[in-house]
Amino acid sequence: MTKIRIIKSGTFTTVQDKGRWGYEGFGISVAGSMDDFASRVANILVGNPEDSAVLESTFLGPEIIFDCDEIISITGGNMSPRINGEPIPKWTSIKVKEGDILSFSPASSGFRSYISFSRGLDIPEIMASRSTFTRGKLGGYKGRKLENGDEINLGNGELSNTGSYLASSFIPLYGKEKEIRVIMGPQDDYFTKKGIETFLSSKYTISSQADRMGYRLNGPQIEHISGADIISDGIVFGSIQVPGHGFPIIMMADRATTGGYTKIATVITPDLSVLAQMRPGDSINFTAISLKEAHRLYREYENRFKEIKSIVKDNSFEFNEIRKFNLKIDKSNYKVDIIEMRGEIL
């Protein structure tokens, strides 16, 4: 059998891909990976299409036993991944063997981790996506987060004998304070000049109410001209709603399709991956940029994946047996793993 079994589910692990686009008009949330960058790179590293389904974990990843050999890659926040208790590198392809156990510790930096599988997760597509939308009990594995004992079949493809890694210059640095770039609107004209100034000059802290649906922020109240309600209209990934209480809420992957609160600004796409790795207690500053500048950054962001694909190709290596040594130097014991890699290492 080619399958994996979830021994321990971790905090919150779901199946995600690029999201369920094109059904917003039916009231169906898009869902999809919170961190688009980490999710796509995880797939590139195991040779999958970028939008293949991955496992997304928040804060603490799952414990998984493999019932087959498989090539995986782990990206995103640092949850100290281990195979059979031995630390393994992130942002690289890893060959695991039948019976191996993958485990994690709580995230020491970042907030969400992604696991890609070269055989692919055997999850049915619903409305052209494998993403889990837990509130709608839709998609993914039975429409819910993974639980202890769940089994997911993998595909039957042949495993490649080559892997690759991402050069460190492409690996994002996760931090507790970030600048988040926004495009003002669509309802910034519902706020006073003072309100806009407050929004753009204050530090906002992510509250404990922060999940895949949205992040509620704490900080100075933003002043409306007259009321916070609008006739309900559309919401996108990154819409920043400000209800009557004056505190912003950033709408994330599992957002509702529509809403009736004023939206002061919208986070640009590349910075959504930055937000996805922030956690309650972290703080952000908003900076407004023009649509033109945002589109330049969007193109730069998308083109980065092409560059990453070419770098990853250059960095490819063959999997070989890992040779383990116990070294004793100056009364200290060291465990040394030697992996032989061929090809040019940049």
Next chain:
Amino acid sequence: MYESTKYIPAGDRAVIVEFGNGISPEINTKVRNMVKSIDNIGMEGIIGILPTYRSVQIIYDPMVLKYSELINAIKEMEEDIANYSSTDIRIIEIPTIYGGKYGPDIEFVAKYNNLSVEDVIKIHSSTDYLVYMLGFTPGFGYLGGMSERIETPRLEVPRVNIAAGSVGIAGKQTGIYPIDSPGGWQLIGWSPLSLYNPTENPPVLLKAGDYVRFVPIGEVEYLRSIKDGEVYDKD
């Protein structure tokens, strides 16, 4: 209705095409005609279309479709849709069992408005409601046109779980819950009709521009229809 349409960017991959700042069938007709027009043209780079009361949200891929190209295309479409006539109006009949365990708040709604339960049923089921938009949960239609005579405020304490198919009233609004969800609406009835089925395409029964008509049925009639193997389907 605005004198000229507003195009408002909602981030780097969506634009809101806003026709007015009110809830009216005239504005909403423009919204629906715009959606039809975009569907007909099938422009490359458009990923999602969301019609609302007074606007269309278009999600696009900036790598495929430039913002300026998109706006120009919309402007051209606007000239065309001015000449659309409203055709193929669908009226969806919603068989509804009013009151009792199916609509536990109907007596409150009646009392609140100084009416009898029968009056509430009659008033609620004698209007064809326009589906202005879908949102909130999969397949939930925002219906327009409920009589003010049965207007009732929300529950003070929302229910933790409301069964799919429940028909409710909140202020001037009425609607049907497509999936089990929490909610604060006054429940007056329940429909056996399924509004949301993720395995079908499209997965939802209602679409913006449809009209909804609530057709009172009795519990006995409903139970008999199940026994006879009759199924309320989407036709």
